[in-house]
Amino acid sequence: MGFKLTSRRVFDSTVGIVAFLALWEALPQLGIVNPGYLSPPSAVLGAVLDLASSGDLLKHVQASLFRSFAGLLLAIASGVSLGLMMGWFARVESVLDPLLQFFRQTSALALFPVFILFLGIGELSKIAIIFWASFWPILLSTISGVKQVDGLLINSALSMGANRWFLFTKIVLPAASPSIFTGIRLAGAYCITALVAAEMIGAHSGLGFLTLNSQEVFQIPSMYAGILLLAVVGLLLNFLLALLERRFTYWRRGLRHGG
Amino acid sequence: MAAPKIIARDLSMEYQARDEAGREERVPVLEGFDLQVREGEFLSILGPSGCGKSTFMNILAGLAHKTGGDLLVDGKPLQGINRNQGVVFQGYALLPWRTVLDNIAVGLEIRGVSKAQRLETAREYLELVGLNGFASRYPHELSGGMRQRVAIARSLAYDPDVLLMDEPFAALDAQTRETLQSELLRIWDTHKKTIVFITHSLDEAIFLSDRVAVMTQRPGRIKEIFDIDLARPRLPELRNTQAFVHYRQRAWEALRDEVTDITREPAAAATHQNWQSIATLGGYRIGV
Ligand SMILES: Nc1ncnc2c1ncn2[C@@H]1O[C@H](COP(=O)(O)OP(=O)(O)O)[C@@H](O)[C@H]1O
Numbered sequence: 001m002g003f004k005l006t007s008r009r010v011f012d013s014t015v016g017i018v019a020f021l022a023l024w025e026a027l028p029q030l031g032i033v034n035p036g037y038l039s040p041p042s043a044v045l046g047a048v049l050d051l052a053s054s055g056d057l058l059k060h061v062q063a064s065l066f067r068s069f070a071g072l073l074l075a076i077a078s079g080v081s082l083g084l085m086m087g088w089f090a091r092v093e094s095v096l097d098p099l100l101q102f103f104r105q106t107s108a109l110a111l112f113p114v115f116i117l118f119l120g121i122g123e124l125s126k127i128a129i130i131f132w133a134s135f136w137p138i139l140l141s142t143i144s145g146v147k148q149v150d151g152l153l154i155n156s157a158l159s160m161g162a163n164r165w166f167l168f169t170k171i172v173l174p175a176a177s178p179s180i181f182t183g184i185r186l187a188g189a190y191c192i193t194a195l196v197a198a199e200m201i202g203a204h205s206g207l208g209f210l211t212l213n214s215q216e217v218f219q220i221p222s223m224y225a226g227i228l229l230l231a232v233v234g235l236l237l238n239f240l241l242a243l244l245e246r247r248f249t250y251w252r253r254g255l256r257h258g259g
Numbered sequence: 260m261a262a263p264k265i266i267a268r269d270l271s272m273e274y275q276a277r278d279e280a281g282r283e284e285r286v287p288v289l290e291g292f293d294l295q296v297r298e299g300e301f302l303s304i305l306g307p308s309g310c311g312k313s314t315f316m317n318i319l320a321g322l323a324h325k326t327g328g329d330l331l332v333d334g335k336p337l338q339g340i341n342r343n344q345g346v347v348f349q350g351y352a353l354l355p356w357r358t359v360l361d362n363i364a365v366g367l368e369i370r371g372v373s374k375a376q377r378l379e380t381a382r383e384y385l386e387l388v389g390l391n392g393f394a395s396r397y398p399h400e401l402s403g404g405m406r407q408r409v410a411i412a413r414s415l416a417y418d419p420d421v422l423l424m425d426e427p428f429a430a431l432d433a434q435t436r437e438t439l440q441s442e443l444l445r446i447w448d449t450h451k452k453t454i455v456f457i458t459h460s461l462d463e464a465i466f467l468s469d470r471v472a473v474m475t476q477r478p479g480r481i482k483e484i485f486d487i488d489l490a491r492p493r494l495p496e497l498r499n500t501q502a503f504v505h506y507r508q509r510a511w512e513a514l515r516d517e518v519t520d521i522t523r524e525p526a527a528a529a530t531h532q533n534w535q536s537i538a539t540l541g542g543y544r545i546g547v
């Protein structure tokens with residue numbers, strides 16, 4: 001899981017990163033690649049610092065974080081609750097399943113014009129597209145998590161006299177949580193992709209906007225700065241979700257090895 | 260004599276299943292099943308794999324529904340889950356996200372016992388099954404034998420009158436199995452529960468029980484019941500005595516036809532995918 005880093009592994013991955021940065025710096029500096037197209041990391045770092053001192057960096061990062069968190073949180077709240085209902089009540093699932101099979105195939109990007117039509121070009125439509133992209137993996141993994149709960153655990157709780165509420169909150173929910181978190185982690189990745197797409201279409205702030213806009217005005221170093229920062233945001237989000245997952249499924253530690 | 264604790268009269272149960280062609284078919288699992296369990300006794304039900312032992316236990320636990328006949332507990336028809344019964348399953352059924360102590364306390368939690376009180380009680384039962392020092396471990400950190408001890412403690416913690424045990428030791432190695440059998444007898448001796456113990460092992464049934472009920476192959480019913488008049492407390496050496504071997508012989512005679520028949524019945528077995536593997540397994544498992 002990358003939490004236990006041995007010194008050997010730290011060394012190896014440092015070597016990889018350093019070599020990559022050196023190559024990246026050398027190619028444009030030596031004129032092998034046109035520096036107008038590929039800015040060296042030193043220039044990109046300069047662009048990041050410029051953005052930071054002008055206050056633009058904060059503005060863009062804030063805008064991106066707000067949109068992705070809003071969309072993702074909405075997706076988690078609704079995806080988990082609907083998924084629990086669909087996994088638990090067979091009837092709800094059989095009614096909704098055909099609809100969902102259709103909708104999940106509908107790309108978030110294809111729906112963007114619809115969102116804009118209904119919600120305008122502002123924040124709402126951007127949050128909606130991020131929500132749409134993040135919602136499906138969470139919903140589907142929650143449903144399968146609930147359905148895969150070991151029947152023996154349910155029978156055992158029933159035999160002790162558990163009512164449905166106890167079953168649901170104390171057996172099904174914890175048993176399904178690993179699967180739910182798998183969906184949430186996946187949603188984190190989809191959320192960033194949707195964020196970039198949303199910010200590249202009709203936005204005036206955000207890292208996606210920064211990236212595309214910089215290219216349009218030939219600020220190539222700050223275009224790379226935007227790409228880099230998006231990657232950092234993605235990594236941070238993934239890290240945050242992994243922490244959350246560990247917090248909620250701490251009991252699985254060692255399960256994979258021991259069994 | 261006191262009224263029986265549990266009475267099963269002409270009990271039957273059938274599953275609706277689909278055969279290979281996808282046609283609905285009825286699979287009778289229990290038919291004409293008669294059994295009386297006395298208060299406080301240790302009764303084993305012995306039968307080949309697939310004969311309906313678990314089905315009977317699930318009905319008794321209220322987890323499955325009979326399709327015919329009567330089932331009385333304390334003279335009253337069984338309805339839903341009987342909260343005065345504890346069930347121990349072969350697969351342990353421990354909650355992997357709870358510590359040993361919290362697992363043992365589950366039944367008390369369901370009964371609304373306060374946290375302090377239920378943890379105190381859970382500690383007593385932890386000690387009873389010899390797992391002091393393991394209170395805050397998680398199930399996956401324990402051996403199979405220890406997990407089954409936790410499951411037994413959990414089923415006893417809320418003080419049921421009857422303990423239903425469905426092949427609880429079948430997955431354990433021979434050594435652990437014999438240790439747990441002795442432990443179970445010690446616990447039974449101090450706690451005076453009625454125990455209905457399901458097994459497919461002759462030795463286990465004889466060593467533990469006051470009475471052994473032998474089932475026929477599916478559709479299962481009780482074929483023969485015999486008393487095990489061996490003195491208690493029973494020590495492990497008992498297994499080597501003449502008397503024990505005699506009972507073993509007797510039980511095997513009752514069971515033999517059921518086991519050999521089932522392996523000689525490929526046509527019937529093939530109608531249901533499971534049965535074939537269960538029948539084959541049965542042949543090996545019973546042939547001790
Ligand atoms: N849900 C089910 N649907 C159809 N058949 C079943 C089902 N559960 C069990 N059976 C069949 O009922 C028979 C008895 O099962 P079971 O009571 O588990 O046997 P045992 O515990 O004695 O090994 C088996 O032949 C099995 O295949």
Ligand SMILES: [Mg+2]
Pocket residue numbers: 312313314425426
């Ligand atoms: Mg069984």
